[in-house]
Amino acid sequence: MVSLTQLQDLALAQCGLTAVPEQLSALTALTKLVLSILFHNVGLHGGWQHLLCLTHLQHLNMSDCGLTAAPKQLSVLTALTHLDLSYNSMLNRWQHPCRLNHLQDLNLASCGLTAVPEQLSALAALTCVDLSYNNYLVGGWQHMSPLIQLRDLRLHCCGLTAVPEQLSALTALTHVGLS
Structure with missing residues (x-):
């Protein structure tokens, strides 16, 4: 049996997984x-407990x-x-508190969000x-206000018709992409 205990980088793309x-x-x-x-692992619906031992994990896509x-x-x-949850139909269902104190990069593109998740304020x-x-x-722009390191x-x-007023509190911003 091959032991991969030193493996640091693993891609399981295009594997047809249904669970971790x-x-x-x-x-x-x-x-x-x-x-x-x-879109090759559409339908990953469980096995999340198998991630709990990955205490050194820094990048998760x-x-x-x-x-x-x-x-x-x-x-x-x-x-x-770094956490990429993009292209998932999360529909504002980030229901648990976040303790990701070191998280610097979060991708929630194309998740069907109608408001900025409240949990972002803790990151x-x-x-x-x-x-x-x-x-x-x-909505939910007030949850961005605590993100004073956001660049x-x-x-x-x-679908924005104007830049949300709450973003003016983010004085570290160097780039805002709007189109």
Whole structure:
């Protein structure tokens, strides 16, 4: 049996997964994990407990996984600096508190959001947030105010008719993408 205990980077794209594989829990040295790209893992509906041992995980890409809510187990992955949940129909269902104190880059593009999730206000280390292609993003801007380190905010195709007033509190912003 081959031991991959030192493996740091793993991509499971185009694997047709329906759940997070149990074997991942043994890969405790992982710092980067890609579970999905290009709609090949649509329907990833369980096995989240197998991520709990990945205490060194810094980059997690769960785009295009068919998620309807952010898994609550994500809050345990406190070493995360980059999290991609884009292209999941989350529909404002981020229901659990976030303890991702080191998270710097969050991608929630094309998640069907109609408001900025309240949980973002607890992610004070964020420097980049992508909310693009949430075509009806009309509220929750007050949850951005605590993000005083935010430098890059992407709001392409969000149906905005004006820049939300609450964004003026984000004095570290160097880039805002609007279209």
